[in-house]
Amino acid sequence: MADKKPFKNLKPESIKSKKSKPAGVSEKFARLLDIYTRIAQNKYPSAKSLAEKYEVAEKTIYRYLEAIRDIDPIEFDNEKRGYKFVNGDRIKKLILTDNELLLLLTMSEAVSHLGEPLKRSFQELREDVTNVRKVPRADTGSPIVIKMPYAIETEKLSGYFETIVKCINEKRSIDIVYKALHSKETTERRIDPYGIVLYEGAWILIGYCHLKDAVRHFALDRILDLKEKWLYFEPKDSFSLEGHFSLSWGIYDDNVVDVTVRFSSKVAEYITRKEKWHPSEKREILPNGDVELTFSVAGTSEIKHWIYSWIPNVEVLKPEWFREQVSKELSASLENHRRIINSGFST
Template identity: 25%
Template sequence: MSKISNLLEIIMIIQYKGLTTASELAQTLGVDKKTVYRYISSLNKANVPVYTKKGRYGGFYIDKNFYMKSANLSARELSALLMASEVLTKQNGFIYEKELKNAVYKIKSVSINSDINLSEMDDTGGFSIDSIGNLKKLEDKISQISYSMSKGKSLNVNYFSVNKNNLTMRKVDPYDLVFKQGNWYVVGYCHMKDDIEIFKLDRIKSLKISDDIYMRPHTFSLKDYLNQHWGVFMGDKIKVLIKFSRNISHFIKSTKWNTNQRIDDLEDGSIILSLYIDDIEDVKKWVMGFGKDAEIIEPEELRKNIKLELEELYKKY
């Protein structure tokens, strides 16, 4: 990521969180603390009012009178911008595809207070399921999450799951707020999954700070966690978990099947392969080719599709 992108990200993070430390910024940006201090110095030289609060609960904060306001764009202008980012690609000869998409992400992120929001539109200008979280303003969510982290209190979250296409109530112990590719995420321990999860803020329909107290584990490293789960920030890709038996685990582990794959070993010698894909059909036939040595764990939709196909095969034979 370029220095300009990092500087913009620092401004957004400090504005929304209110107070953040050099360590938190370093972990989020993937740089060292000395680099963070150089970035803060650059912002000050550019007359961006970032200040330092010293002490145990100190950190960086920004003058409340300074704010990166959103552009006053109409619905047609927003729709045109979104459409342009889909049409202008390297395949079509546009060499700045990545830069254009990043610009759209940033406009989307600072347009949250507008009457019209990019995240509320699909490619035709209609309403998209991704906008379900916009029923509650982004600033309110970030404010409540930041407060719960500072007080060590758990959150009760009503969260929309794309894979299961429904809303579920989750109890979450928030560890960190992360800003990636124009979207905000909260990383924390999910009591329902009994694991650390990443939640996209625009999929949170509602949240409430509970009276339950939690402690963030001293062994948790945001940098290490994000390095292992970077595929989550690749847009609306589908997470697929596949269990392979010990009979073919060595073969699966010896091959790079996907750029964002992860493999976890199980006690019985079998393994779990996790991937992020665009379409479940991409992986369906591949998995079925392994027969009884492969089992889809999630998403449920893919399990059902394979089950239906096997039932049809059973009828034929």
């Protein structure tokens, strides 16, 4: 039978009392569930580490541990310096049906494109909660393939990713040394990290930059150095990632522009098979079968690349300055192709 000695008798004498922040019922329940899960996952949490995580006194943590011990016996592991369940693993592993295994294969294939940090975390999660130890790779017989760019990875990116995610969850600032891709300029910045987005194979940090006094984007593979800080923040102006990207064609932010494009009837079915290409889209199908789409987007650089993918069956109608810009770029590209052909470089 498990020892029922109160946890307060196990507290190191060097611990000084510290006032806890008040927590509501739902927050207390969330903490209990989180602590239970950490112990069940064999992470061996200590009272000290949990107190720092939740910003409460260690005596509060001991009360949580006492409550957990009433559900399942736990004990302190002197070698691991943290708590574990007396009777071993407490998370029941799932036996999957064929449909559930297919879903797992799909998720595994998708996560394989996201880089090492998420691949590793997904594998650990899969092994923790299922009896499936190894999922077949797509090239050895998986019936599902996800076609998307693989994430850019660097030697340091994996560690940066995990640190940034932790600081996002705990609302703590980070200091970075950043080398911009276009300007090649290297700067030191303090960032309040708000979120991370995967865009065209690159992980992008979205956060408030103290140097620029504004929300900025930072590619993780361009970060030369990163240090987490014990400085807490609250997002500016009730920031949300959804709101931040609401007008962007992709992720970039600029002045809002109303863009109208016309697609020929040759590609009309490809255009209309998708309900919307952007939340702001207004669609008109013309009598001759052509399709006109109007968007309100933050800048034109990203939508322009999409427009170019439909050449020669697309035409920019508005605004006039954007139509002229596209015309000049296409003329320059055509001239380059003609010059190459005339030089005899064609194959």
